[in-house]
Amino acid sequence: MNSGDTAWVLVSAALVLLMTPGLAFFYGGMVRSRGVLNMLMMSLGSIGVVGVLWVLFGYSAAFGTDIGSLGLLGNPAEFFGLSQVLGEDAVSGTIPTLAFAGFQAMFAILTVALISGAIADRARFGPWLLFAGLWATLVYFPVAHWVFAFDTKDEAGNVTAVGGWIANRLAAIDFAGGTAVHINAGAAALALVLVLGKRKGWPKEPGKPHNLPFVVLGAGLLWFGWFGFNSGSALAANATAAVVLVNTLVATSAAMLGWLLIERIRDGHATTLGAASGIVAGLVAITPACSSVTPLGAIAIGAITGAVCALAVSLKYRFGYDDSLDVVGVHLVGGLMGTLLVGLFASAAAPAGVAGLFYGGGLDQLWRQAVGAAAVLVYSFVLSLVIALVVKLVVGFRLSEQDEVEGIDETEHAETAYHFGDGRPSYRSPVRTDEVERRLEGSNA
Amino acid sequence: MKLVTAIVQPSKLDDLKEALGRLGVLGMTVSEAQGYGRQKGHKEVYRGAEYSVDFIEKLRVEVLVEDSTVDKVVDGIVTATRTGKVGDGKVWVTAVESVVRVRTGDTGVEAL
Numbered sequence: 324m325n326s327g328d329t330a331w332v333l334v335s336a337a338l339v340l341l342m343t344p345g346l347a348f349f350y351g352g353m354v355r356s357r358g359v360l361n362m363l364m365m366s367l368g369s370i371g372v373v374g375v376l377w378v379l380f381g382y383s384a385a386f387g388t389d390i391g392s393l394g395l396l397g398n399p400a401e402f403f404g405l406s407q408v409l410g411e412d413a414v415s416g417t418i419p420t421l422a423f424a425g426f427q428a429m430f431a432i433l434t435v436a437l438i439s440g441a442i443a444d445r446a447r448f449g450p451w452l453l454f455a456g457l458w459a460t461l462v463y464f465p466v467a468h469w470v471f472a473f474d475t476k477d478e479a480g481n482v483t484a485v486g487g488w489i490a491n492r493l494a495a496i497d498f499a500g501g502t503a504v505h506i507n508a509g510a511a512a513l514a515l516v517l518v519l520g521k522r523k524g525w526p527k528e529p530g531k532p533h534n535l536p537f538v539v540l541g542a543g544l545l546w547f548g549w550f551g552f553n554s555g556s557a558l559a560a561n562a563t564a565a566v567v568l569v570n571t572l573v574a575t576s577a578a579m580l581g582w583l584l585i586e587r588i589r590d591g592h593a594t595t596l597g598a599a600s601g602i603v604a605g606l607v608a609i610t611p612a613c614s615s616v617t618p619l620g621a622i623a624i625g626a627i628t629g630a631v632c633a634l635a636v637s638l639k640y641r642f643g644y645d646d647s648l649d650v651v652g653v654h655l656v657g658g659l660m661g662t663l664l665v666g667l668f669a670s671a672a673a674p675a676g677v678a679g680l681f682y683g684g685g686l687d688q689l690w691r692q693a694v695g696a697a698a699v700l701v702y703s704f705v706l707s708l709v710i711a712l713v714v715k716l717v718v719g720f721r722l723s724e725q726d727e728v729e730g731i732d733e734t735e736h737a738e739t740a741y742h743f744g745d746g747r748p749s750y751r752s753p754v755r756t757d758e759v760e761r762r763l764e765g766s767n768a
Numbered sequence: 769m770k771l772v773t774a775i776v777q778p779s780k781l782d783d784l785k786e787a788l789g790r791l792g793v794l795g796m797t798v799s800e801a802q803g804y805g806r807q808k809g810h811k812e813v814y815r816g817a818e819y820s821v822d823f824i825e826k827l828r829v830e831v832l833v834e835d836s837t838v839d840k841v842v843d844g845i846v847t848a849t850r851t852g853k854v855g856d857g858k859v860w861v862t863a864v865e866s867v868v869r870v871r872t873g874d875t876g877v878e879a880l
Contacts, residue, residue, distance in 0.1 A: 531814055586816070589816060590813040590816060591813075594814070600815060637815075649815060
């Protein structure tokens, strides 16, 4: 066990957890004021549901012993409850197994929360939590196994424990989750909007963002946390982590510029929402690629993806699906771009040591990337469609039209975010203040 | 006596206040208002999608003045708040039958 590596992974885990409340602000600022709390709550709900499921059986399903050595799923019962890995001797590489399990828990939480941006203002909260739990179980845990579970080998190089098929058999590069996190969440978002349908009034009255400073705050927290997300995925405080950190900085910077350039040309103005969106698009794109490209390659990937995502967010108007906050346009498209561009920009000089098409590696890595991306896209889309339809049929998924018009914060959570004036006391309030005063009279309180 | 009502750009309030101060106007009432004129509102762009904002933030300024100074006051407001761009606002004058100062009971010009 190495204490430096352990410290870095534990800190990274905390950084990645911060991304989910950060995402809540990023999304929350983009909706109308009457729906901001529900937007925040869908992210918080993901932390609750997925955090618990991960400890119960999620970690085991993703990183337990492969069932049947097919590379499809770990044994969910093997580490049920994680009590098997509490001891000093439970190590994964140079860090405690539990540090790795905790770090990976944050990935599962964030991935589920990402989906929620597509269904702003119209999903009932309980069914969302049900969807979150089912989706994590049936989609995220297996896909995490495909992408993140590496074979265990003995000193002679023989495989002693089989890992996921994408990471090992296909050998597609996905350093921190372009496929497992972003394509996965983006495809699920597309399936979910097809099942739930459009918001009332969309696209005629889409509702403009109610708080752009929140959006920038959220994007900042995401970027900060993303250094843990990507750089922590080195699982060590080493040179790889440093390369990844610099690539995560520079690709994101370039993506912001790429997005703003498209806006300036197309709409006449470089906007705040565009800058924040470009940041997220760049972070998404560099996630799979951050260990396999040089900083110059990272700039190229960021700039290209920033521009492409700025154009891709208008696809929903062309095809008529109400992806409220552009989860498809940013995460699915951004994830696909990053994953595929590895096949072009990968450099043997980078830690992953693989050369892409532009660096003399031919088409070999590109087809591997494409197969990995397509497999996750199709699996996630189909399963998400089925899960969403089941939730819809069994408990109902969508808010009533009346509740949607009144505002989801009030009807689902009995709260509103912003209070103008003091408000009136409610006669339905279970405890009247005059009763409290009467009770306190004569007591010592 | 006349009531001068002006709908102006919020950014022009300080200029307006200064101009009326120079003309000897002693008080004014300012309220926030929203509205549009012939040009309608403006367009905002979020992720490439255009949103039209019809009701624009304005200020409504109301001033009670003597008949003899009303032209100068109107002229002062117009000069102080003009930018030359669409949306500069409007000023109109209405007749006032009576005015009472609440604290003292003064009426008419005394009450201004």
